[in-house]
Amino acid sequence: MDTEMLIGSRFEAGTETEEKILNPKTGATILDLPEASHAQIDAAVDAAEKAFVSWSMTTPAERSGYLLKIADAIEKDAGAFAALESLNCGKPINAARNDELPAIVDCWRFFAGAIRSMQATVAGEYLPGFTSMIRRDPIGIVGSIAPWNYPLMMMAWKLAPALAGGNTVVFKPSEQTPLTALKMAKLLADILPEGVVNIVLGRGETVGNTLINHPKVSMVSITGDIATGKKVLVAAARTVKRTHLELGGKAPVIVYDDADLAAVVQGIRAFGYYNAGQDCTAACRIYAEDGIYEKLVADLSSAVSTIRYNDPDDTTNEIGPLISKRQRDRVASFVERAAELKHVEITTGGRAGSDEGYFFQPTVVAGATQDDEIVRREVFGPVVSVTRFTETE
Template sequence: MDTQLLIGSRFESGTEAEEHILNPRTGAGIIDLAEASHAQIDAAVDAAERAFATWSQTTPAERSNALLKIADAIEKDADGFAELEALNCGKPINAVKNDELPAIIDCWRFFAGAVRNLHAPAAGEYLPGHTSMIRRDPIGIVGSIAPWNYPLMMMAWKLAPAIGGGNTVVFKPSEQTPLTALKLARVISDILPEGVVNVVTGRGETVGNALINHHKVGMVSITGDIATGKKVLAAAAKTVKRTHLELGGKAPVIVYDDADLEAVVHGIRTFGYYNA
């Protein structure tokens, strides 16, 4: 089982408070995992900064090929990833194998294609004597913070578009469900250049807070609750960071007069507890 942080090309253990990683299905402990220190977070950001200088200059074809290699590696070890996700999240393993892993692999492949097919308005002379155009450049370092409910899928959603666009990332999984992120870190370190993706673990109030307030981080992506989103916006305003916020709780449902109420009740019951 992989338990170490990925900082640049180095794998090292966290040095701060330990988090008890549990199997939610049984309540049994899996492992105690120490979170990253401020020095380790700074080192991860510095590694991402160094990597950005060269990764941002790679071609779409180079980045696309890297994403495809990651997808292939996950697919090759799909059973291993599924077993670990099921263990750490308490999910039925067939749900992970049959529903989640195909979607995760497809996500990496989708963005491998998307990065080679970026569109923008055509260049034109909108002012006499001047040609206007839109150029798409990577932002820089993205601090990504993922939740506990779909750890490996959320990692794909956050990493694939960011690195596909030429950015570098410091990624923090949920402190409760970090195991597949640490496993994927090993895969990524063999495929991507040093520092393009860094993985640090820990709680939101410590590691997450350090990331969203870091002066070198150019964008913050977080999936979480509204209170956390407000903190991210407040922190981002200090240095005008870009933000990507997926916030909320249990989704509301609008039922129209002509709805089949029996089908509505069945659907809400099924999907409301699908990932419970």
């Protein structure tokens, strides 16, 4: 198992506080990994700065070739990547192997193709003898901070377009799920020029904060909650950094009386609970018209109660655990507060799903109203609320 950060061409361990990397299925410690020091972060940024001089001058064809090599290398080792992702995140092995790894490989290939076909719009001659046009140039060093719900996929989403555009990157995975990023470090170091990608470890409040405030970082890309996004914007404003923010969500599904109920139930069972609901696009907020409401609640509750999890044979599991005890407790607190409301009924689930690990039962919260917390705030767990409505507005 790879445990060292990538700084320029060097692999080295962090020198600061150790973070326990846990197996969410059991709660057991996989290993302890120390986070990067300020000096190591500076060294990573300096390596990215040095590499930018030549990397930014490469042609789209050259960068495309590198991305295709990365895609091929991941595909060749997809089984090992899937197993490691499953260990670190608790994802069912089939989800990691059959859903995520093909999408990750495709992401690298997509941007390898996209950079070959970028269009520059010719605006015309606004002054006699001068032609105006749009030219696309690399931005510089991108500080990328990834979350724990899709570690390897988010790494692809952040690295592939940044590299395709001619930028260099200092990447920080979540301190809870760094293992596949460290495996990727070895793969990237074998393919890319020195310093184009650097990988540092640590918590958001320390290493992440240092990255987003670093004067040499030109752009910050972060996936996280809204509070974190606000902090990034404030920090970026000080040095006029560009930002790419992917923040929380609360995806609504509106179901009218004439809907195909079986299709609705099947869809919500899949997309409301995939990845144990740890997804900013989870179909977690259902509005059902009065005539279909009762039947929808009954059928959805029945279907959700059959979702497989925590089976010793991981190939049969449909969802995994939540990422940590803290996250499971947070999800449980949302459900407990909802259950205290007289108009709310927990029609299935509602409790921790095991004594070991961080499983939570797939849950349906019926009768919730628009003003309820469970409807308005992102739970980020296997919890779907259903709200009755009578008028479209």
